[in-house]
Amino acid sequence: MTTGPLKLAVILGSVREGRFGEVVTHWYAGLAREHGAFEVDVVDLAETELPLVLPETPPAMATEELRPAGMLPLSAKLAAADAFVVVTPEYNHSFPASLKALIDWHLTEWRAKPVGFVSYGAQSGGLRAVEQLRQVFAEMHAATIRDGVAFPNYWEAFGEDGRPRDTEGTGGAAKVMLDELAWWGTALHEARRKTPYNPQP
Template sequence: MSTTPLRLAVIVGSVRDGRFGPVVASWISAQAARHDRFEIDVIDLAEADIPLALPAVPPALEPDPQRPAGMRDLTERLAAADAFIIVTPDYNRSFPASLKAVIDWHFTQWQRKAIAFVGYSGASGGLLAIEQLRQVFNELDAHTVREYVSFPRYYLLFGEDGQLLAPAEPEAAAQVMLDRLHWWAEALVAARAVAA
């Protein structure tokens, strides 16, 4: 087993006003830091230029398409990651358009990498979005881990300081998810090195 930390990108999927995503991303990033086997990069999609109009040739057919200048840093950070945690709400039984756009603008950046999910919403805890994201990332040749963390009625679970009111169960779920994510990410890093 390697002692070098794997590069983990935590992606804040919501960009709308009043979003709760940064609070959830901060929490899971702290859990990953406690896990002590990841180098963490929090990527907030609200800070990137992500047009909804895609190039004429899909990124799957042209892995390095001409992207907007405001997306360059985002693309480099996605490419550098060994694993991802997607932090997503669900909007109207699906995930945010901002997240779909950034997924569709990229291809090799997701390919043969491990992905985990942390969901939050009023009722489902983001599970509806997570299930759809699994299908999308499967098409992109990424591996989504089975374990996840979910926050239904998140507004009752976090205090005004952004900390969980009852942290034991979510923290335990996060550690199981991070263990599995690390296992798969490490295996896929090794496999990509052999295939290179």
């Protein structure tokens, strides 16, 4: 069994000027801390160097040595995490390039760990971005959980206090998601401890 709370990295995926993601991330991270199963670390991609140009292929074996120095603290946080939550907007039916750069610069950090999603957008609430991220994380040998939280028409969904107007509905959805993350995070933590996960390339 784990000896303490699971380490949960909440990733703020938008780096855009005037982004709304900070509001969503602050709200969700607060609920995650109140849940009791997690030690929460917010990872803001706007504070990290994430070059779009990757090392010469194949990068999988080289990125750890070739990552920029400014990326190393973030990489350490990802490696230490037991679970992830990605907070993503939807841009043009997809997710931001910053998230793809983050994923592509890392390989083993995601393996055999659960990933949940909080999304926001227009009518779809960012769900098209989430469905594409599920495919990407499957390739990274991560386990995406079923339930998430989505905010359609996000500009109407939050009050001036930074909290969702539908406190009961969104809070209930967040709790379901956090409960699933806790179960998967604990199960996979124990599995990795007993048998290191080393898939064949």
